Amino acid sequence: MKISDKARQQAESCRFCWMCRHVCPIGNADGQERNNARARALMVSYVIRGTEKLEDIATNMYECSLCGACANNCKTGWDPRLFIQEVKTQIILEGKEPEYIRKLLDNYSSCGAVFGKMDKGAQQLLQKMQEEYSDGKVLLLAGEMAVNKDAESLEKTLKLLSKGSESICLDKSADNTGYSLWYLTGKTKETVECARKCAEALNKYEKVVVYNPVELSFIRHEWKEWGITLKARVVGLNEELLDLINNDKLKVRKSDIEYSLQDNFAYARELDDVTSGRQLIEKVGIVKDMLLINKEANLAGQLIMNEYMPNTMKLVAKNRWMNAMNMGCKTLVTENPDEHVLLKENVPEGYKVITVEEMVLDNLA
Amino acid sequence: MNEFLFTQILTELEDAVGKENCSTKLVDKVAHSVDYFWLSRMWADRGREMPMGDFIVSPKDAQEVSKVLKIANYYKIPVTTWGGGGGTQGGAIPVCGGILLDTKRMNQIYDINEQGMYIECGAGAIYKHIEWAANERGYSTMHFPSSLTCSTVGGFLAHRGIGVVSTKYGKIDDMVLQMEVVLPNGDIINTSSAPKHAAGPDLNQIFIGSEGTLGIITKAQIRIYIQPEVRRFRGFLFKNMHAAFEASRELLQIFKPSVMRLYDDAETASLIKKIVGVAKPGAFMNIAYEGKKELVDVEEKILLETFAKYGAEDLGSEYGEKWWEEKITFFYPGHMMDLPQMFGTMDTIAPYDKIEEIYWAMKKAIETKYPNIKFIAHFSHWYEWGAMIYDRFICDNPPQDPIEAMKLHNEVWTTGVRTALAHGGVVNDHHGVGIKLGRLMKEQYGPAMQVFEGLKKSLDPNGIMNPFKLGL
Numbered sequence: 001m002k003i004s005d006k007a008r009q010q011a012e013s014c015r016f017c018w019m020c021r022h023v024c025p026i027g028n029a030d031g032q033e034r035n036n037a038r039a040r041a042l043m044v045s046y047v048i049r050g051t052e053k054l055e056d057i058a059t060n061m062y063e064c065s066l067c068g069a070c071a072n073n074c075k076t077g078w079d080p081r082l083f084i085q086e087v088k089t090q091i092i093l094e095g096k097e098p099e100y101i102r103k104l105l106d107n108y109s110s111c112g113a114v115f116g117k118m119d120k121g122a123q124q125l126l127q128k129m130q131e132e133y134s135d136g137k138v139l140l141l142a143g144e145m146a147v148n149k150d151a152e153s154l155e156k157t158l159k160l161l162s163k164g165s166e167s168i169c170l171d172k173s174a175d176n177t178g179y180s181l182w183y184l185t186g187k188t189k190e191t192v193e194c195a196r197k198c199a200e201a202l203n204k205y206e207k208v209v210v211y212n213p214v215e216l217s218f219i220r221h222e223w224k225e226w227g228i229t230l231k232a233r234v235v236g237l238n239e240e241l242l243d244l245i246n247n248d249k250l251k252v253r254k255s256d257i258e259y260s261l262q263d264n265f266a267y268a269r270e271l272d273d274v275t276s277g278r279q280l281i282e283k284v285g286i287v288k289d290m291l292l293i294n295k296e297a298n299l300a301g302q303l304i305m306n307e308y309m310p311n312t313m314k315l316v317a318k319n320r321w322m323n324a325m326n327m328g329c330k331t332l333v334t335e336n337p338d339e340h341v342l343l344k345e346n347v348p349e350g351y352k353v354i355t356v357e358e359m360v361l362d363n364l365a
Numbered sequence: 366m367n368e369f370l371f372t373q374i375l376t377e378l379e380d381a382v383g384k385e386n387c388s389t390k391l392v393d394k395v396a397h398s399v400d401y402f403w404l405s406r407m408w409a410d411r412g413r414e415m416p417m418g419d420f421i422v423s424p425k426d427a428q429e430v431s432k433v434l435k436i437a438n439y440y441k442i443p444v445t446t447w448g449g450g451g452g453t454q455g456g457a458i459p460v461c462g463g464i465l466l467d468t469k470r471m472n473q474i475y476d477i478n479e480q481g482m483y484i485e486c487g488a489g490a491i492y493k494h495i496e497w498a499a500n501e502r503g504y505s506t507m508h509f510p511s512s513l514t515c516s517t518v519g520g521f522l523a524h525r526g527i528g529v530v531s532t533k534y535g536k537i538d539d540m541v542l543q544m545e546v547v548l549p550n551g552d553i554i555n556t557s558s559a560p561k562h563a564a565g566p567d568l569n570q571i572f573i574g575s576e577g578t579l580g581i582i583t584k585a586q587i588r589i590y591i592q593p594e595v596r597r598f599r600g601f602l603f604k605n606m607h608a609a610f611e612a613s614r615e616l617l618q619i620f621k622p623s624v625m626r627l628y629d630d631a632e633t634a635s636l637i638k639k640i641v642g643v644a645k646p647g648a649f650m651n652i653a654y655e656g657k658k659e660l661v662d663v664e665e666k667i668l669l670e671t672f673a674k675y676g677a678e679d680l681g682s683e684y685g686e687k688w689w690e691e692k693i694t695f696f697y698p699g700h701m702m703d704l705p706q707m708f709g710t711m712d713t714i715a716p717y718d719k720i721e722e723i724y725w726a727m728k729k730a731i732e733t734k735y736p737n738i739k740f741i742a743h744f745s746h747w748y749e750w751g752a753m754i755y756d757r758f759i760c761d762n763p764p765q766d767p768i769e770a771m772k773l774h775n776e777v778w779t780t781g782v783r784t785a786l787a788h789g790g791v792v793n794d795h796h797g798v799g800i801k802l803g804r805l806m807k808e809q810y811g812p813a814m815q816v817f818e819g820l821k822k823s824l825d826p827n828g829i830m831n832p833f834k835l836g837l
C-alpha cells in the first residue's frame with residue numbers, strides 16, 4: 001500500500017495505551033471494537049506489513065467521522081486522520097471502495113453533490129434564496145451540507161446577516177469547497193481541483209463568511225497545505241455575528257433563557273475557538289454547559305456518514321442528547337449543519353435544538 | 366470446521382443477536398485478536414496474526430448472551446469474552462477460536478440510585494462513562510486506574526482491578542453490590558441483593574476474578590461516593606524502603622489515606638524524577654488524604670507526626686499534587702515501557718511480615734538470572750495488614766524472532782512469580798491470570814485448586830468458557 005512516510009509513522013505509532021477509547025463517538029454508539037483509533041492503526045499496520053489486504057479495511061476507514069476526539073486525547077500527538085485519509089485515497093485508486101461509497105461518488109459525478117438530487121422543496125427554497133441574495137460584497141459560503149440538508153437554516157442566516165450587512169449574497173459557484181470529496185477520497189487530483197475552483201470563485205468577494213466550521217477548518221488547513229491561497233477575508237459565522245452585535249449593527253436583547261452550546265469539533269479542536277459560541281449565548285441569554293464541552297466536546301452527528309450508516313448516526317445523536325438530559329440542558333445550540341439536522345431528527349420530548357443564528361434571530365431587539 | 370456447519374452456526378448466532386451484531390469479517394476478527402498483553406502485541410509487531418475468533422458477536426443484554434451460550438454449548442465451541450481488551454494477561458485472546466463475545470453493546474446506565482448510592486449499568490459500559498454519569502450528579506465512583514478510559518465495568522470485575530485511591534475506597538470487589546451473570550448453560554442469575562450477608566458464601570466473589578471461565582457478567586451495581594470536601598497531598602522522601610513500610614503500617618492502624626504510593630530507589634530516580642521532579646535520592650512516597658476538612662486536618666497531623674518518627678523528609682504538597690495531575694502520564698508512551706522493549710508487571714501482594722522479603726528476593730532472582738533485565742518497583746495499594754508490589758521487569762533488546770521472544774518472556778515470568786510464591790506472595794494482585802500465568806495457579810493453590818476445578822466442571826461441563834485461562 002502506498003502511503004506517505006508521515007502517515008505510515010502515524011499508523012505505526014499507536015502505543016496501544018487505549019486512552020482515547022472513551023471519546024470516540026462512533027465506537028461509543030455502536031460498541032464495535034473496530035471503531036477505535038487503536039484498531040484502525042492495527043489494521044493499517046497489518047496491511048502495510050502485507051499480513052492483511054487493503055480491501056479488508058476499506059469499510060472501517062469510512063466509519064470514522066474525522067472529528068479528532070482521539071487525536072485531541074492522544075498525549076503523544078498522534079493523529080489517526082492522517083493515515084485514514086491517505087488509506088482512503090489508496091482504496092479509491094485501487095477501486096476497493098465499498099458499494100455505498102461508490103454510490104455517493106456517482107451522485108457527486110451526476111449531481112455535483114454526494115447527497116444526490118435535492119428534494120423539490122429544498123431546491124425551490126435554495127433557488128429563491130439565490131435569486132434574492134444574488135449580489136453583494138460579502139459572500140455567505142453555505143457549503144455542501146447546509147445547501148443540501150439544511151436550507152431552512154441558511155434562509156434564517158441570510159435574513160439575519162442582511163439585517164446587519166447590506167451586501168450579503170449567496171453564490172452557487174462558490175458552494176463546493178471540496179470537503180465531501182476529500183472526506184470520501186482523501187487528497188486526489190479531483191479534490192484539489194474542486195477546492196481551487198471554489199477558491200477562484202471566493203476571490204471575487206471582499207469577505208467570505210463560512211457557515212460550516214468544518215469547511216472553515218478545511219479551508220484554513222487543507223487548502224493552505226495544498227497551496228491554495230485566498231485574497232478574500234475569510235471568517236466563521238460566529239465571528240461575523242459577534243462582530244455585527246459588538247458594532248451595534250445587530251441589536252439583541254438579553255434574556256434569562258438558558259442555552260447549551262454543542263461545541264462543534266472543528267471550532268473547538270481544529271480552529272482553537274471555544275469562546276465565540278459562548279460569547280454569542282452570553283449576548284442573548286445564559287450559558288448552561290453540559291459535561292464534555294470545549295475541546296472535549298462529543299460529536300453529535302455527521303451527514304455524509306448518515307447516508308450509509310444512519311442507525312449509528314442516530315445513536316451518536318442520542319448519546320449527545322443523553323449528555324444534555326443528564327445535566328438538564330433543555331435547549332442545545334448548534335454551530336454546524338450536520339449536528340443541527342441530526343440532533344433535530346432525534347430530539348427528545350421537552351428538549352429543543354436551534355442553530356446559533358436562530359438563537360440570535362429569536363433575540364433581536 | 367466445515368463450511369456447512371460454520372454457516373449453520375452463523376445463522377443461529379445472527380438470529381440470537383441480529384445480523385449487524387454478528388461478524389465474520391476479518392477487520393472484526395483482527396480487532397479482537399490483539400489486546401494489551403505483551404505477547405500479543407509483540408506477535409503483531411512481528412507481522413504475525415494472533416489467534417482469532419471465528420464469530421464476533423455483540424449481544425445487547427443478558428437474554429442475548431444466554432442465547433449465544435446455549436448455541437455454544439450445543440455445538441461445543443469456545444466462547445471468549447472481550448470487554449475493552451485492555452488486559453495485560455491475555456485473558457481476552459480467543460486462543461481456541463470459536464465465539465468472541467464483545468460486551469460493549471451492554472453499556473446502558475439503567476439507574477443512578479442516590480438512595481442506595483450505586484449506579485446500575487451494563488457490564489460493557491466504559492468505566493469512565495459511569496464516572497461521568499456519577500460526576501453529573503455530583504458523585505464519583507472513586508475507581509481511578511490507569512485504564513479508566515479504555516476498560517469496561519465487566520473487565521475490571523472479571524480481573525479484580527484496582528484504582529489509585531484504593532486504600533480508602535477499596536478494590537473493585539469492594540465497589541460492587543449486586544451482579545447479573547449468565548451461566549455457561551444460559552441461565553441468567555443475580556447475586557444476592559446486598560454483598561455483606563450470612564446467606565452462605567458470597568456469589569459475587571465467585572464470579573469476580575473468574576475471567577469469563579465460569580460465566581459472563583452482564584450487569585452490575587457499582588458504588589458511588591460523595592466527592593470529598595478536600596483532597597490533600599503530601600510527598601515524602603524516605604532514606605530506605607524499610608522505614609517507609611514501618612511508617613505506613615503504623616499509619617494504617619490509625620486512619621486510611623486514599624492514595625499511598627511508595628517508589629523504590631530505582632523508580633524514584635527515573636520515573637519520579639522525570640514526571641514529578643523529585644531529584645534527591647531515596648524512596649519517594651506520595652500520600653493523599655481526603656474527606657471533611659476537620660477530619661482531614663486531624664489526619665494530616667497524624668501523618669506528619671508518624672512519618673517524622675521514621676525519618677521521612679517532608680516534601681510538602683507540591684510533588685504530591687503534581688503526581689495526582691500526572692497519575693496517568695506514568696502510563697503514556699514515552700514514560701511507560703513499550704515495544705521493542707520486553708516488559709511486564711509481576712504485581713503480587715503479601716502481609717507486611719513478607720512483603721519486603723518478596724521484593725528483594727524477586728529483584729535478586731530476576732537481576733541475577735538475567736543480567737540484561739532491569740527490575741524496578743513501586744508499592745501502590747496498602748492495607749492495615751500488608752501491601753502490594755507493582756514490580757516491573759524491562760528488557761531493552763529482546764530476541765527479534767517471535768518464538769524466541771515468547772520463550773524468554775515466559776521464562777522470566779516463571780522465575781519472578783515462582784520467587785514471589787516461594788516467599789509468601791500470590792500469582793497476581795490486580796491484573797489477573799489470563800493465559801500468561803495459568804500454569805502457576807496450581808503452584809499457588811496446590812490442592813485448593815480443586816475448588817476452582819470443581820466449580821468449573823459443574824458450571825461449564827463442556828469446557829467452552831474461555832479455555833486455557835486462569836489455569837482451568
